[in-house]
Amino acid sequence: MKRIYLDHSATTPVAPEVLEAMLPYFTEKFGNASSLHSFGLEAKQALEESRKKVAGLLGADPEELIFTSGGTESDNLALKGIAYRNKTKGRHIITTSIEHPAILETCRKLETEGFDVTYLPVNSEGLIEPETLESAIKSETILISVMHANNEIGTIQPLEEIGKIAAEKEIYLHTDAVQSVGKISTDVNALGVDLLSLSSHKLYGPKGIGALYIRKGTRLESIIQGGGHERGLRSGTENIAGIVGLARAAELAGETMDIERDRLTWLRDKLASQVLDKVKDAWINGTMTNRLPGNINFGFRYVEGESLLLFLDSKGIAVSTGSACSSKKLEPSHVLLSLGLLPEECHGSLRITLGRSNTEEDMDYVAQSIVEAVERFRAISALGRGA
Numbered sequence: 001m002k003r004i005y006l007d008h009s010a011t012t013p014v015a016p017e018v019l020e021a022m023l024p025y026f027t028e029k030f031g032n033a034s035s036l037h038s039f040g041l042e043a044k045q046a047l048e049e050s051r052k053k054v055a056g057l058l059g060a061d062p063e064e065l066i067f068t069s070g071g072t073e074s075d076n077l078a079l080k081g082i083a084y085r086n087k088t089k090g091r092h093i094i095t096t097s098i099e100h101p102a103i104l105e106t107c108r109k110l111e112t113e114g115f116d117v118t119y120l121p122v123n124s125e126g127l128i129e130p131e132t133l134e135s136a137i138k139s140e141t142i143l144i145s146v147m148h149a150n151n152e153i154g155t156i157q158p159l160e161e162i163g164k165i166a167a168e169k170e171i172y173l174h175t176d177a178v179q180s181v182g183k184i185s186t187d188v189n190a191l192g193v194d195l196l197s198l199s200s201h202k203l204y205g206p207k208g209i210g211a212l213y214i215r216k217g218t219r220l221e222s223i224i225q226g227g228g229h230e231r232g233l234r235s236g237t238e239n240i241a242g243i244v245g246l247a248r249a250a251e252l253a254g255e256t257m258d259i260e261r262d263r264l265t266w267l268r269d270k271l272a273s274q275v276l277d278k279v280k281d282a283w284i285n286g287t288m289t290n291r292l293p294g295n296i297n298f299g300f301r302y303v304e305g306e307s308l309l310l311f312l313d314s315k316g317i318a319v320s321t322g323s324a325c326s327s328k329k330l331e332p333s334h335v336l337l338s339l340g341l342l343p344e345e346c347h348g349s350l351r352i353t354l355g356r357s358n359t360e361e362d363m364d365y366v367a368q369s370i371v372e373a374v375e376r377f378r379a380i381s382a383l384g385r386g387a
């Protein structure tokens with residue numbers, strides 16, 4: 001059976017070019033970048049070349065970038081690093097209710113340490129209103145963290161506007177751009193951010209590697225102590241193979257971004273309209289205008305997202321859901337609830353995230369399979385018969 005992967009927001013396969021670039025760094029080029037001999041210099045050179053490439057994708061200076069173990073660590077370092085360093089100035093942080101757990105759980109932890117966190121609500125499209133942000137700012141606010149694009153509903157936040165507000169009030173602005181880097185433009189100067197998190201495995205690089213952009217002059221405290229690697233901000237022998245992989249992935253993403261953005265937007269819209277034309281009581285969560293190219297999030301009334309997911313998996317199609325059953329917490333997605341959806345409306349959600357391997361032909365088969373799945377489960381549920 002042909003397998004169709006439509007869960008690119010969860011992770012992506014390593015691109016062949018990326019794997020090829022990495023391989024020598026597991027074997028003959030295995031040096032420690034801190035060593036003074038030629039093995040070390042070779043590793044150090046790869047490290048700095050990679051830094052340039054990743055910085056290039058962000059329009060940043062290479063010295064403004066440090067490598068981490070991924071998106072989660074970058075988010076932790078940005079939030080805790082700014083909070084600990086600036087706690088004498090103030091202890092208030094502003095974020096949103098639809099962030100990734102790497103942000104939300106870090107904020108909860110900071111709350112237990114005496115920081116005060118405001119979780120901004122979003123409107124029914126998943127967007128934060130700049131006025132709401134402005135009215136949440138206090139004299140003690142030291143950091144605003146707003147994700148660039150949401151991992152569930154693909155909503156892209158008005159970061160440029162938020163950046164202007166943050167700059168005017170002289171408050172640091174961090175963005176979790178794990179979902180947007182490589183898919184849409186993430187120029188740090190255009191966005192007006194001081195810190196930006198990214199993760200390699202969401203852009204066809206290996207897992208376990210990421211980076212944090214830190215604008216020149218932004219001071220933060222390290223959360224990992226050790227040998228002082230990465231300007232003292234992230235101790236630990238550098239994962240050179242991973243870093244080289246991330247850099248190659250960033251290069252490829254930069255080269256193909258424009259074409260891939262248009263292609264995925266077209267495929268996404270085609271799939272969405274094919275399904276919405278045939279299925280009643282169905283809708284799209286989020287907004288169709290400020291949305292990541294490859295993201296669709298369907299809502300289907302009277303069906304359980306997990307049933308749909310498992311049925312589609314049996315047909316070789318891999319998707320995800322924000323329904324309660326599939327989450328460990330037995331609660332529906334906090335993102336969908338934040339849009340104002342009722343719990344029962346979250347249960348029938350299906351997230352489809354497209355990527356490089358997906359074709360137009362796939363979309364026809366996927367649309368057909370989704371229609372079949374929804375009809376089948378509605379037929380066997382009492383609710384589906386209108387009871």
Ligand SMILES: *Cc1c(COP(=O)(O)O)cnc(C)c1O
Nearest residue numbers: 070071072100102151178179199
């Ligand atoms: C995947 C993801 C993360 C976590 O990144 P890891 O590299 O898996 O730790 C953080 N934020 C968002 C928005 C993500 O999608």
